[in-house]
Amino acid sequence: MSTQDVEPLNVEQIREDFPILQREFDGNQVVYLDNAATTQTPEPVVDTICNYYRQTNANVHRGIHHLSQEASIAYEEAHDRLAEFVGASGEREEMVFTKGTTEALNLVAYAWGLNELSEGDEVVLTEMEHHSSLVTWQQIARKVGAEVRYVRVDDDGTLDVDHARELISEDTEMVSAVHVSNTLGAVNPVGELADLAHDHDALIFVDGAQAVPTRPVDVEDIDADFYAFSGHKMLGPTGVGGLYGKKHLLEEMEPFNYGGEMILRVTKEDATWNDLPWKFEAGTPLIAQGVALSAAADYLEDLGMDRVQAHEEEMAEYAYDRLTEFEDVTVYGPPGDDRSGLVSFTIDGVHAHDLASILNDHAVAIRAGHHCTQPLHEKLGVAATARASFYVYNTREEVDALIHAIDDARQIFA
């Protein structure tokens, strides 16, 4: 999408909803560029959490009193809201609330993988998977004797789709791919991967942790079988996220956790399972968090996800262009005009942690490390990178502040 196609976000006005961005450290106003790790929470979402606890709080589905009924309705409607936000026409039945992307991956890996995978089967991942997918499938595959195979990442930081075509075979049962890489900023052709998987009667799980916050997502258009995201990366609270699953698959799957709320009828000998999605939400669920996540979806939709995407891309391109002006800086991933809103980079002779520490002296918050993609970093030939990631409230001036602080670090280590 061209950034010229849509009306730019009114960033100045958006920033008024985020008082945390006014905080100062040693006289410097914070420049928050760690959004791929977690985003800040706007006032309407904070208000939703507070109002929920002030006015509505009760346990859901087990009370006939007014508060429980109100809490139940708000919680159930939050599922419909998130289903709609990612394009799932099956509404709440196709939207399970989880703790986040990691738990969604574990849910499917345990509830589907342990039962459906067996020796000789293959799970196809990409070399740019986050550990939440990579480690989970690795361990489940080990338990059942299945093999994990990896689609190559090309030198330009994009996925080698031809290699995916070679790897995905009749033995493939699951393809699990990240939609937007949290290290490279690459946007993967997940629709194409879904077609490849389905051509071989395999399923596809899409990790949308960095995609749902940054672009319009339509799970049905992608034809994803499962699609996961985290609330705290899209202006929502921590501790809640979503797992979209095609209804027939969720119906066929065994539960992940057992206990209250997920059952229909229990005898001393056996139990039957509740309707979707409650079958996968054992125990007291994430009520306040889910309701607040729904408010975050409203906030983003009011901004317009196409405008959010355009802003992300503009920030990333500007940062990419400024960073590549330095001869001693290497930026990883696709070119500036073909990536989502983050840049991972290294500076010759400067460890990423030292860089992050000097940037912190300027109150510029970035992340340094392997960003939960150790095998990818091994491939890139570096132990750690520095990552700046942008969101709806970031400005070009903040990118300039990043560049200024980086220049300072370069002088110190020169």
Ligand SMILES: Cc1ncc(COP(=O)(O)O)c(C=O)c1O
């Ligand atoms: C691409 C990707 N997948 C999965 C995750 C895990 O998300 P969470 O920690 O919210 O479960 C992250 C978090 O950084 C991510 O960036």
